[in-house]
Amino acid sequence: MLIVTSAGEVYGIILALLFAVAAGLVGSFALMKRMLLASDVISHVALPGIGLALLFGFNPLLGGAATLFLGTFLIWQLQKKTGLATEAMIGVVFAGSLAIGAALTPEEDLVEALFGRFQTLSLFAFLLGVAAVALIIFVILRYKQQLLLGLFSAELAAATSVRLNRLDLFFLLTFSLTVLVGLRFMGALLAGALVIIPATTGRRLTSDVTHFLMVSCGASVLATGLGFLVNRTLLPHASLGPIVVIISAVLFALSLLYRAS
Amino acid sequence: MLSAPQSPLLSVHNLSVGFGNRSVIRDLSFEVAARENLAIIGPNGAGKTVLLRALLNLVPYQGAIRWAQGVRLGYVPQSIAADRRLPLHVRDLLKAKADILKLPASSIGEAVRIVNLAPELLDTRVGVLSGGQFQKVLITFALLGNPNVLLVDEPTASLDELAQEHIYELLERLRLERGLTVLLVSHDLSVVYQFATKVLCLGSGTPCYGPPRDILTPQTLAAVYSAVPKFYHHVHDSGAHRD
Known part of the structure; x- marks a missing residue:
């Protein structure tokens, strides 16, 4: 039995695996920033956009992107102006997004919007996705030291000429872009999960920041790859998102067997 | 005045x-x-x-x-203002500043020598340092860039x-x-x-x-x-x- 049957499917699986790398990297920093739960919720804000797009007949990804980036900017502004934690801000602004999105999205499209589906990709969509992933990886690696120092001590970072406000915005935008790339595979409800769970597994298994980033990416790629195989061979009628998330959770459970030295 | x-x-x-x-x-x-x-x-x-x-x-x-x-200013903040639970080693911390300020790699060794920081501490996680060791690390960090x-x-x-x-x-x-x-x-x-x-x-x-x-x-x-x-x-x- 052939697992992939067309170029569009090959594009799809390659982009899904690249997304997994980006999710592992971004998730590692989100974990260190203690905004993992926020990460989960932020993906929900794409849902109203997807719902509106489906209602009015334009590309759901565009609708999702519009509300996602609008929401991200709003979080950044509120965080700057009120001084509250990102987590609280995201909770305040976006808990309602899921409800609004669910109300707007036509019922027949709701499951796919929430949980994702493996899709074949055109070459253009594939290249666009690859460019987005390349940008995410570039931003994280380019600003890795600034991010680490900002996490260790905001004061020290500021005194070392790190512009923390700008860095926060870059990180939030990178995070939203990651969610956006993952939206079509994982759905609005679970796109954040691939950011959260592999990073948690990575943190559990490592005590060194470089190893942490590598293991998070590895766990994310493994879960996505295995999820695709299971979806294709054993559970062809299920959504891809939940399968990947379940495998991620199993990998995390296995990591609990490892006793750190 | x-x-x-x-x-x-x-x-x-x-x-x-x-x-x-x-x-x-x-x-x-x-x-x-x-x-x-x-x-x-x-x-x-x-x-x-x-x-x-x-x-x-x-x-x-x-x-x-x-x-x-x-x-050239060097800053040693209160130690409680730092998050010591991160998976960071002392070397990571010093390297972060050296990279951001585009300092040569040798600047880390120089700052370590000036403070008399035990070299083995470079490969120690910041979370397991004693209070005194951590303070010396913060001073080493501040001395990077030759303030x-x-x-x-x-x-x-x-x-x-x-x-x-x-x-x-x-x-x-x-x-x-x-x-x-x-x-x-x-x-x-x-x-x-x-x-x-x-x-x-x-x-x-x-x-x-x-x-x-x-x-x-x-x-x-x-x-x-x-x-x-x-x-x-x-x-x-x-x-x-x-x-």
Whole structure:
């Protein structure tokens, strides 16, 4: 039995695996920033956009992107102006997004919007996705030291000429872009999960920041790859998102067997 | 203006810092000469840390802060302001600063040597360092980039007496050997008396500034702290004692 049957499917699986790398990297920093739960919720804000797009007949990804980036900017502004934690801000602004999105999205499209589906990709969509992933990886690696120092001590970072406000915005935008790339595979409800769970597994298994980033990416790629195989061979009628998330959770459970030295 | 040394390294004029409606520092003026060890003292909430942050340009302020040309600042924040649960080794931390400031890789080894930081600590996680070791790491971090002024915020909070002594001796050695100017926030008046060349006190009354012998008197301290802290010194002694 052939697992992939067309170029569009090959594009799809390659982009899904690249997304997994980006999710592992971004998730590692989100974990260190203690905004993992926020990460989960932020993906929900794409849902109203997807719902509106489906209602009015334009590309759901565009609708999702519009509300996602609008929401991200709003979080950044509120965080700057009120001084509250990102987590609280995201909770305040976006808990309602899921409800609004669910109300707007036509019922027949709701499951796919929430949980994702493996899709074949055109070459253009594939290249666009690859460019987005390349940008995410570039931003994280380019600003890795600034991010680490900002996490260790905001004061020290500021005194070392790190512009923390700008860095926060870059990180939030990178995070939203990651969610956006993952939206079509994982759905609005679970796109954040691939950011959260592999990073948690990575943190559990490592005590060194470089190893942490590598293991998070590895766990994310493994879960996505295995999820695709299971979806294709054993559970062809299920959504891809939940399968990947379940495998991620199993990998995390296995990591609990490892006793750190 | 509080006492003016010749050709000051730092000149602060009518500095005011506030947050919302709360004024923390009001109309503060003072000057610091090169190679001074200025101790900033005062009760909690007097604005000592805020003053350091204003001098580093980390908080908005009114008034003028002028550093002499060629000044390079190193900052040692309060250790409690750092997140030690991150999966970071000492080397990661030092490398982060060296990379951000585009310093050569050799600068890390140089700073480690200056502070006499045990090389094995480079591969130790920041989370398992003792309080004294962590403070030395923060000083090493501050020395990266070869600063000529160190701003140090409560370097010995939560350290035992031996470790406190060690840190102050290290700062004094850096000042004497490397010609550093040190601006130090401290609660420990005995140490201030021993190491500081000048004292700036912030508190409820008018700010005061001068040599420790003139400032650390029961009358001045009573005005600064609204009650005399448990400290006195003998006028004929060069040292100081706690009650």
